[in-house]
Amino acid sequence: MMHRIEHFTVTSPNQVSRAASLGLGISHTIGHVYYWGQAFLDWVLGPERAMRIDPVHDDNCNKLCFSFHSNSPVTDVNPLLYNKKTITRLMYPNGLILGEKQRVGLEEALRWVxxxxxxQVLMGDEIGSLEVDKNADLAISGDDLSKTKPKNIDEVKVVGTWLEGREAWSLWQEEERHD
Incomplete structure (x- = not known):
């Protein structure tokens, strides 16, 4: 069993290290950076502490098993938007960066979703990656994410989904239905 801390948002480096030593799973509402980063910066925490909210780079360096959640309906369920926020740490609406040292690359961001x-949900032997004997659950993007500007990752369209190795939905099916 993996115990998990939800909303591991305002943390110190010592707390991140301690969570790793305990083998805890961590989940971040990464929407904090995008939607409320300016409020954390200006009014709630101040600059020094705000730069560390949802410290994904530190999590990665400490080899924590962490993921993202939306706290829906607080923020949209949108894994590509989570990745954009993690890679860029851009704040809405001004586009400034909150906590540049906490940014990570695309590969790391994709691993967390x-x-x-x-x-974290004890299904790593069944789902989460494309491997022999695992369910082939996947989404097909309309663009190569590795060639997409990080600030535009959330604009990439999903054009198909597969569940358990079978096509579940595709843009082409939708287009045929509407023709």
Whole structure:
């Protein structure tokens, strides 16, 4: 069993290290950075502490198994938007960066909405990555994410989904239905 802390938002480096030593799973509402970053910066925490909210780079360095959640309906359920926020740490609406040192790359960001999330719900042997004997659950993007500007990742369209190795939905099916 993996115990998990939800909303691991306002933390110190020592707390991140301690969570790792205990083998805890961590989940961040990464929407804090995007939607409320300016409020954390200006009114709630001040600059020094606000730069560390949802410290994904520190989590990664400490090899924590962490994931993201939306706290829906507080923020949209949108894994590509989570990735954009994690990679860029841009704040809405001004587009400034909150906590530049806490940014990570695309590969790390994708792992947190796939393999890590599967491990946290104790299904890492069944889902979360494309491997022999795992369910082939996947989304097909309309663009190559590795060639997409990080600030535009949330604009990439999903054009198909597969569940358990079978096509569940595709843009092409939708277009045929409407023709």
């Amino acid at each position: 796939t393999t890590n999330a599967a491990k």
